[in-house]
Amino acid sequence: MVEIESESEDQQDPVEAFMSLDRWPSSPVETFLVGFVIVNVVGLRHYEGIISGREIVGLVREELNPYDENAIKVLNMRSVQVGHVERSAASVLSPLIDGGLITVEGIVPKPPGKGSRFKMPCQVHIFARIEEFERVKLAIAGGGLQLIADNNASFTLSEAMAVKETKSTLGEKSVDEIFKLLDMKVGKQGVSEALDPPKDMIKSELFSHQKEGLGWLVSRENSCDLPPFWEEKNGVYVNELTNFQTDTRPDPLQGGIFADDMGLGKTLTLLSLIALDKWAHLGQSSGNINGEDEEELGEEEYNPILDKKSKRGRGSRKADNSRKKRKTEDLNAKEMGKRPALGESSVLEPKTTLIVCPPSVFSSWITQLEEHTRQGTFKVYMYYGERTKDATELGKHDIVLTTYSTLASEESCEGSPIKKIEWRRVILDEAHVIKNVNTQQSRAVTNLKAKRRWAVTGTPVQNNSFDLFSLVAFLKFEPLSMKSLWNSLIQRPLTQGDENGISRLQVLMATISLRRTKDKAMVGLPTKIIETFLVNLHEEERKVYDQMEDEAGKIVKNYISDESVVKNYSNVLSILLRLRQICSDLSLCPADLRALLPSSQIEDVANNPTLLQKLLLVLQDGEDFDCPICISPPTDIIITCCAHIFCESCILKTIKRTKPCCPMCRHPLSESDLFKAPPESCHSSTTEKGSSSRLSSKVTALLKLLSAAREARPSSKSVIFSQFRKMLLLLEEPLKEAGFNVIRLDGSMNAKKRAQVIKDFGVPAPVGPTILLASLKASNAGINLTAASTVYLMEPWWNPGVEEQAMDRVHRIGQKDDVKIVRLIAKDTIEERILQLQEKKRVLAKKAFGKRGQKEQREINREDLSALMNL
CATH class of the missing domain: 3.40.50.300 (P-loop containing nucleotide triphosphate hydrolases)
Incomplete structure (x- = not known):
């Protein structure tokens, strides 16, 4: 077993990513189309993004723009910036976006003409909760913008996807027709052919479901098809969902979501994929490894875990290429499995696979390598703790193992060797770790350069369908990797209970993912x-629980009635946490239960440091609370005067910005508004009854x-x-x-x-x-x-x-x-x-x-x- 170093030096700095989000984090809420406004997109000559026809565009809030605090940038479907929304319009829309009152989506009705190189019109479609409609309309009218709502005759001129779905023009397919055609195409593909990995590289026998999974992985990696939603029309490639057009053939989508149930051996299947790819690749370049050739690589190089240089140089390998080639050609096809078609594969292509996983899984990958691969199969580098800064060194290995937080810590570092390499494939293990697309680690993995991308998780959906968006964004699955389009086509219909939303999501998952459950995998697992x-609480527990629930219910009811649940989420969380703890053991709760109940007025909480400290103690007891900035269990917990909880380092960096405020409710903050957690001595009673x-x-x-x-x-x-x-x-x-x-x-x-x-x-x-x-x-x-x-x-x-x-x-x-x-x-x-x-x-x-x-x-x-x- 290889020792794993502590990752304490790899503290991620997520504040930069969090502060530059196009939207502050929030739970999915029901929003509806208020109407649209027509604005100009300006600054076209300063950016590379191109609009070639009637197209959907992304509107992204850019709070840290040094020239305009209200800036909204405009991106084309490839996420390349086209320009900015004109200042006069941005000054009206941005405060509404920042306040969480509206979300916006854009569509350009027509590309800029020859005589208009500097600006083009854009329809900005505005969505809000029904109860906020009048407030939003007043703010837009007061800002001098003309809102075209559904009671306006001009509303039928809207190019909104929401309108297009029900009012498609002659010759156009509706969105659901496009998804239905994709579903039919996927249904015709059938089951992938089962493959065996090379026996002289993978020593474990695969189950039948793993061989079928390997066949699917290989077929995805070697696909040359146009990506979903693209079609060729007279030499021009058109995306049917957005109408984006290009003369350049889009790259195939070589990867996907490997979502087999937990415990079905996904790791072994992935190691088999890497081995089979390496074997086929070396076969084409007249090379091979292991078997009798292990002696030539030097006794140190065969270790599949430790990064050791061979005792003999490259010259000895090259000299024996002809013998290796003969050996490769003589391998029994039945033993080795079928060689995947790699097309015109070049020896100059990247060969290294980057595997990203949580620290707790690091040792599991090492164990799996030792158990399933033969000596000398892979050269593996552990990019963790003390590590090389040389990208060339990493490129010499077959596999580089690293962690999400290591990548996050290097996201802002231009010299990171991880960012310099174009990887043959990137595998995200436990990929649900990046379910929040706004975190630093999610951005770090999405920005990696790679030929093939795999998101691997047994639980791709944990909270809601938006968990899947981060995986789609990582896969670079255009155009659904653009948040506004995902919201429009998937998220909003789901939130509103529209059956089209789940139907589209199912088509999407069938297109890019493989999921088998244990009851269908036929692996012979025990039952x-x-x-x-059910446990009946004893008399004292029941009395305390009923008292707590009665008091807490009154407070939560008030929050719900005055629409302040989000604002008071920390209070709600602490209430729920205490109720759950009473169910397990009264010893988890301090004697003074009533003092732990937050006031229904946030001002009272802000003026009561003692109560704030007790609230902190409540939150420290649970493991299921995450800092909203880094989306990790908070360290050195801080509670703000507005009763929101953060890591000390996260909130301190955040309030040092030009407009220091609470990321959750926008309440102005300074360091005097932060309250630190009680010292560790407060936990001295943890083992008392x-x-x-x-x-x-x-x-x-x-x-x-x-x-x-x-x-x-x-x-x-x-x-x-x-x-x-x-x-x-x-x-x-x-x-x-x-x-x-x-x-x-x-x-x-x-x-x-x-x-x-x-x-x-x-x-x-x-x-x-x-x-x-x-x-x-x-x-x-x-x-x-x-x-x-x-x-x-x-x-x-x-x-x-x-x-x-x-x-x-x-x-x-x-x-x-x-x-x-x-x-x-x-x-x-x-x-x-x-x-x-x-x-x-x-x-x-x-x-x-x-x-x-x-x-x-x-x-x-x-x-x-x-x-x-x-x-």
Whole structure:
């Protein structure tokens, strides 16, 4: 096992990306077309972007423009800037965009004429929530712009995609007709031919579903077809969705989303893809590796993990090319699998694959390389911790392994060797990490140069369909990689409950993704049984819970009625968090419960530093809260006077901008408006029993279940997941007192320590431990816990995908026993309602990859909050 260095020096700096977003982050909301205004796009001669016909364009807010604080830049479908919206119009629209009142989309009715090289007209279509229509109309009229709404005769002249969908002109296809034609084309392609990897490179035998997956990956990588939505008309290439035209043939879409269920061996399939590609590539360039040739490469070079230089130079390899070529030609075709057609492949093409993954998955890739590849197959470089600055050095390797945060830390560094290379392929493992397209790490991977791009995740949809947009943007799938078009064609119909939205999403996923579930993959995995064990709270817990829920319900009801849920999201989160913690153990809650309830007036919170500190303590207890800027669990937590939570470094960098304000509500901020988290000493009571000396109802139920399982099978192992680190600490003592051998895995451990814990857990009982206490977020991806056969979930998670990832650390290829999942749920509490919310998210995730034509429910909205609070 190779030691992994800590990544502490690779702190990402996401503030620059966050501050330059075209839109502040928000949850999907229902918006409708208010109308459109006609503005001029100016500065055409200063930019390279070209408009050749009637085209959709992207309108992107550019807050950091040094010349105009209201700037809105205009991009063509290829995301190349065309110009800016004229200042007079931008000064009216930008404050409405910044305030979250409107979103805008643009379309150029016609290209600039020969006599108009400096400007061209653009229709800006304005969308808002219905309750904001009048406010938006007044602001636009007051700014001197003429809004053409649906009650205006000129509205029929709009080129809006929303209008075109229902009023297509003669000879044009509607959007849904375009998607339907694509669906028919995909349906005719059939199942990809199964392929075997080269036996002298991959030593493991693939399951049938992995061979079929390998065939799909190879066919995608070697496709020469026009990308979806493009067609050739008289030598000109036209995008049917946007009407963008070009004389240059668009590059094929060589890649996609590899979304097989967790635990089906995606890593081995991907290693087989790299091996098969290298084998075919070397075959064409009269070279080969390994087998008897390993001796010529030097005994140090065969190590598939450590980056070692060969003892013999390139000259000895070149001298034996003819013998290698003969060996390649003599290989048995049945043993080696079929060689993919690579066309006119050149030895000068890039050969290196970049694999990006979270730190927790790093050691898993290394283990998989050791287990599945023969010695000498790949030269691998770990771009992590102390690393080379020489791009040429990286290009000498077959595989470069790195992490998302390493790339994010180098995003603003022009000298980064990662950015200088055009990679043969980039593979994003656990690609849902970039589900928020606005983060630094998402931007870093999207900006990489690569021939082929793969997004690999077993949970491509975790919260809503917008999770998929970041993957589409990474794949460079034009034009849907443009946010405004995604919003128009996919996101808005879904949010409004329009069945066309889910139908289009299903066609899109069928076109660019492969997803097989365990029940259909025929891999012979043992059975997985999921049970929900309802726990009755004892009298004291029930009294405290009911009191808390009653008080909290009144506050949340007020937020909902006065439309201030988003503004008070930190307060809402803390309320929900406390209710969930009471369900697990009263010891997680301080005695003074009422003081933890935030006031319904934000001003009162701002003037109460003591209450702010207590609110911080609430938020520190949970692992499911992310800083809105870096989208990671906050470090050195800061709460603002407007009650929003950030990392200290993130918010300090943000307020140093020219217009310091809260990124969430735009409240003016200075350093005196920031409150720091209580010192660590506040956690000294984490192992005390709190207000009650008796064990909680859940802990008591868990001990009974574990004892019964031990009596039935003494050597069996179990994993207990909780999202609260305090809960894991509280569990250790009673479990040890009950005679269980316990170890713990949580987010406070570095990668090296985590790897050691996982290794220790694999030691068979009675020598090895039988119970692993695991943090849900630290253990939900990329690790193998098949030593266990039972999983206990101490509380439900908002996101069912995270739970499923955690379960599938145990239920995966390599598991020999049936797996039992037990969910401990407090009866008649918020936990039962969270299960209902999870089911809604599961339905969306399934439908995105389901059969076309299914009707979609609305995405999660404020009604869900009412349901959670039992209002």
